[in-house]
Amino acid sequence: MNHDPQDEATDNAAQTDIADDTPHHRRIRSFVTRAGRVSTGQRRALDEFGPRFVVGYSDAQPDWDAVFGREMPRVLEIGFGMGGTTAEIAAARPADDFIGVEVHEPGVGALLKLIGEQSLRNIRIIQHDAVEVIEHMIAPQSLDGVHIYFPDPWHKARHHKRRLIQPKFVALLVSRLKPGGYIHLATDWQNYAEQMLEVLSAEPALKNTADGYAPRPDYRPVTKFERRGIKLGHGVWDLVFRRV
Ligand SMILES: C[S@@+](CC[C@H](N)C(=O)[O-])C[C@H]1O[C@@H](n2cnc3c(N)ncnc32)[C@H](O)[C@@H]1O
Numbered sequence: 055m056n057h058d059p060q061d062e063a064t065d066n067a068a069q070t071d072i073a074d075d076t077p078h079h080r081r082i083r084s085f086v087t088r089a090g091r092v093s094t095g096q097r098r099a100l101d102e103f104g105p106r107f108v109v110g111y112s113d114a115q116p117d118w119d120a121v122f123g124r125e126m127p128r129v130l131e132i133g134f135g136m137g138g139t140t141a142e143i144a145a146a147r148p149a150d151d152f153i154g155v156e157v158h159e160p161g162v163g164a165l166l167k168l169i170g171e172q173s174l175r176n177i178r179i180i181q182h183d184a185v186e187v188i189e190h191m192i193a194p195q196s197l198d199g200v201h202i203y204f205p206d207p208w209h210k211a212r213h214h215k216r217r218l219i220q221p222k223f224v225a226l227l228v229s230r231l232k233p234g235g236y237i238h239l240a241t242d243w244q245n246y247a248e249q250m251l252e253v254l255s256a257e258p259a260l261k262n263t264a265d266g267y268a269p270r271p272d273y274r275p276v277t278k279f280e281r282r283g284i285k286l287g288h289g290v291w292d293l294v295f296r297r298v
Pocket of ligand 1: 084085132133134135136139155156157158161182183184185202203204205206207218277
């Protein structure tokens with residue numbers, strides 16, 4: 055689901071932008087609220103698997119060991135879209151636990167459907183703004199990894215402020231990583247890749263695992279969308295940095 059929400063920007067969204075600039079709303083608003091339709095299958099999955107695998111947003115930190123029923127390396131994924139990549143990675147890494155955060159309800163339903171179909175037990179979902187989730191529900195130095203794949207590129211310069219990957223947000227992410235924990239980003243938007251490289255390189259607590267962009271780690275599957283883009287000659291850039 056690698057759409058660019060700017061293409062759907064409405065007068066409403068423009069107004070939200072203005073509201074975001076008021077002193078009371080200085081946080082990043084990296085997503086647009088889309089009135090996506092939840093399919094019958096997704097609704098069924100929400101009803102059947104939601105109670106077990108969705109963790110409600112709260113401004114207190116859950117006991118994640120109790121939530122997962124074990125104490126294993128824990129990875130946070132922000133903006134999992136329809137969850138295909140999340141499910142594939144969770145299946146390939148059964149010894150790790152994954153907390154997926156997404157605001158879009160059909161995406162939550164889609165991932166729950168995959169969890170049900172594949173009997174995945176190492177994913178939990180929070181349907182809420184990731185910035186607030188990280189601030190309130192994730193303890194400092196508690197994560198082994200963070201995945202952010204194809205975040206909304208907000209390609210118009212006047213919208214760049216809505217991009218997720220900015221110094222303040224990266225500092226927040228770093229504070230939640232254990233020493234040695236990693237941040238893995240991927241994008242197909244060159245200008246955003248350059249911004250990611252610049253922001254991550256400037257964060258003193260992070261060290262690049264590669265010389266610039268990283269080769270795609272084996273655990274990140276190539277998505278259908280990405281394969282099509284590659285055929286058309288478009289690039290994809292991965293970045294993997296570790297907390298020192
Ligand atoms: C372009 S899509 C990419 C989805 C998926 N990672 C993929 O590779 O197909 C970006 C997703 O991030 C979600 N998103 C953006 N900002 C978010 C935020 N602050 N908190 C939670 N989800 C967010 C959007 O709803 C959207 O589904």
